[in-house]
Amino acid sequence: MVNAFDLVWLIAALPFLSFVVSVTVGRWLPKEGALPGIAATAGSLALSLWAFLTVRSSGAHYENELYTWIDAGGFELTFGVLVDPLSSMMLVLVSLVAFLVHVFSMGYMNDDELHREKGGFPRYYAGLGLFSASMLAFVFSSNLLMAFMFFELVGLCSWILIGFWFREEAPPSAAKKAFLVTRFGDYFFLVGVVGILVTFGTSGFADGGFPQIASHFLETGEGADHIWVPGDLDTQTWFSILGLLVLGGVIGKSAQFPLHTWLPDAMEGPTPVSALIHAATMVAAGVYLVARMFGFYAGLPTVLAIIAFIGGFTALFAASMGVVKDDIKQVLAYSTISQYGYMMLALGVGGYVAASFHLLNHAFFKALLFLGAGAVIVATHHHQDMWKLGGLKREMPVTYYTFLAGSLALAGIVPFSGFWSKDEVLYDALLIGLEQPLFLAAYAMGLLAVFLTGFYTFRMVFLTFHGEPRSEHAEHPEPLRWNTKGPLAVLGVLATVTGLLNMKPVAELIGNHDILYLENWLDSGTAANGGEWMGSLTYHHYGHLVHEVAGLHEGSPPPSAELAPIVFGAISLSLALGGALLAKSIYDVPEPERMTDRLGPVGRVVQRNYYLDEFQVWLATGVTEPVARASNTFDQGIIDGAVNATSSVSLFSGERVRRIQSGAVTNYVLVIVMSLIVFVVAVGIVGGWFL
């Protein structure tokens, strides 16, 4: 019988096949590549579900050596698969979102007149296929090196798709920026991969891999002979350096401060691509990577604190910029950065389940919001400035209600999905923060961001859908077909209900932990029916590491343990509602006004994104360029000078060599015989034959 685990590779191979089909024969197909893409991602979804169910029934699957790329004796570089609760969940999520995005793209690209004029659909669907394939392969990667390769492919695909309309001015530049900024982070990642391979001799994720070796050493001090440490460096310090190097790639891809600047620009790509990038692929890859190798991070308190702090800060910082944007996609872009900040915060405080939970919920509601925004954009003939929209509620009910569901989830209003996960993130941060003030600061920033999130989310909803239409396009939007509405409806339902998977406050209140389905799922390291034991990948194990090895203990919250989740849930809910109500009072009026001008200089700073782009440009032109110029002078003058000197010497002596080859056989024979005699005499004298 065929086992689901034997077919895991097909999950990535199918979209790759659709990429090949679109590239080669796409232009002759009826929908120019959309149909193979849809079929492939549907196949991936089915296989992912099968793998998920198989993990449920018979435990995880780990095979690190499906293909050995290089066997260098000391260590091997291999490709393999790791299907455990985390990756099987992620596979389902990614393939589902990819499938819906493919379907939606038919409505967004193929049915739209302007997009038809611009053309290039086979290239578009090829990009989508390769993007999905790389991400899916990244998700089931069994070791860090393989993950790195597909991580890079994901980056490449985002470059292809963000710059899809390359004949216009902005998209190529945005694509380049996304590529360069994430590449900057990936340099550190690459160094980290090499470092981990050298240190542990393996980059495997699962049992026997580097997270387990590292945490075992940190916990017991055993196995030091198998760990390479440069010089006299303290082993834990070295691990922290490695962790931070890998984190560089994560910060770039997951658009965390200070490498978040590429993401808002990336809105130049087609909107379904934005949905894919933000919900399930590129940006999610960073956070997923931390979760994947969480066993490594969990024992390193310094790195955890940095992750938590970056996360909390990014959550607040990005939310503040989302407040002042006028473009609907820009608002969503900053909200993405902010939400991934929450996930990082959760991981930094050991909230592995909370982070995965928020990753899951966010994927659905953010895909929904982007596709909703895409629907608005095609319906109103490419208007995305919210001040030119308004009043769309009546004409586009399906879009409105699904978008509303996504917004409620994003803002964190009970009972929509975002509430439950964001609340769990904050509660986990609070528990650690009660013992460690630094984490409390991160928690406070996250909490404050809740208010801003509520505000900007509903500012967006009210400006887009409520009030009176503020332009003629908004007055008569184009009707949409099933292929746009269908994905919206599916995601709308999901955004509403996925929160029920892990209702922590309710579970604490009624004292029944069985309803924490996600937590139990991510904790199921035991193999049910002969599958492999994955004890080192469980939530339990991670919690143990965070508390005992990294020394981050949970404090006890002021009210009793049963009530505390409810109390703090209520606090964040009221903040979110407060933000939403403030937005309602300002923007849900017939003639809303621009408030940003009234904010004065502060508003300007925020509107210019805290001048971070300018700062990075200055870094490039003001610092890097002079340094580069100086090294160029050095290179041209001294290095090249030396090389040129060598090559002219070479060419000169080459001329000489050429002259030996005179063409006359007698000369050849003479030289050969003479050399032979020289050899015999020389070796004979040295070897003492003539004595």
Added chain:
Amino acid sequence: MALDTLGGEDWFLHLAPALVMIATALALFGVDALDPDSTNHRAVFGVTLAGTLAALGSAIALLFGMGPELGTTLFSDQLVADEASLLFTLIVTSVTSLVVLGSYDYLEDLPDKGEFYSLLLLAATGMVLMAHANSLATVFVALELASLPSYALVSFLTDNRGSVEGGLKYFLIGALSSAVFVYGISLVYAATGSLLLSDVGTAVTEGVDQTGVLGLGVLLMVAGFGFKIASVPFHFWAPDAYEGAPAPISGFVSSASKAAGFLIAFRVFTTAFPLGAMQDAGIDWVFVFGVLAVLTMLLGNLAAATQDEVKRMLAYSSIAHAGYVLIALAALKSGGAHNDWVLAGGMLHLFVYGFMNTGAFLFVALAEHWDVGRTFEDYAGLGEEAPVASAAVTVLLFSLAGLPVGGGFWSKFMLFGGAIQNGFWWFAAIGLAASALSLFYYWRLIRALWIDQPTDGGHELDGTPTGLYVAVLVAALVTVGLLVGVGPVAEVAFDAAGNLVG
């Protein structure tokens, strides 16, 4: 005595690739006798290609363990069948297949096609036997069997001065070298009393009275090998012969013949002249090979850098590559822990080189077929007119230089890495510097293909030389494929090297 008892168990299976090629060559003689003008080129070509592919297939099958167990000797220890012999049989048969494929278009307007193919097959048979040779007698016979048809093949273009002259020089120097080589063998026999490699080895280990005789014999044999592998200063025939020969033959002689020459050098020097005993006796052949390696790397690359003609540049580049592979012998150390690594690096490089170099020469054959011209300037603009072939040769050239676009990267990596591990870092340093220099002249061709503008408005490329195209592409694909799939080949090379240096 029946062949069965004489040959040893399953001898015909062990020697299947050689037997298939001999049979094909004989069949060609038959066809040629009936149809002396080779009017039916297609049939002759088909038979030859089928024969070489069958030989290639049987070599692969044997390597995958589908035949009898390896590591036995045949015909009273005269021949040996092990991983090394199979690996080099694989090199020779794949190069021969590529060359046959490329020759179809090349020979189109030439007479005596049947002779060409049968000579090619006989030379290849000689090379395969070289890979199996286990005694100095069979070494010599196999070497001659490989060489004599090669002389004829190099001068095959009887109307072309360069070809005839190159062939004659090749023959004259070859005759001299054979004489030197066989004299060396006789001296070794005089000193040790045996021709069997393992017996010579035992005698040397036990101690030889006439050290001077043995030493002179060894050095004369070095000269013989130096001729076969075109190492400086025994290389003089090579540029003239490679340049004058029909381009597919240049590829054949510079890849397959060189690989076979190297294998017997590996085998003879590791088995018959064990390093420790020889150094104790004052016959330090490692030192000699070190000098040859450095000379060959430097002179080969320097000369290649100053050439104006593409084919001659490739001829010198082929000499330079012999220099890299010589490191495999020069970096051996008595009791060294990484001897197998070094030797495996050399074998791997010969394997990859077989494809890279044959492909490059076949591209020159393609250019000759189109009458493009000989110099770098003549090749200008070909990139646009023949993009596929140009892309393929670009990959091949970069891989020859050792850039990580093909298997050439891994083989140089292993060679230099092994040399460093064995404590001979200077070989690696010189090899790296030489490789950097080689990039300069490979780049000249690549620049001509893709960047330079043709001087006289481009070439008129007529005809579709499918065979040449396929051969160049296959060579490029295998080279690139070896970047990813080098593992299995490297494993075989390690096994083969491990058997030799134990």
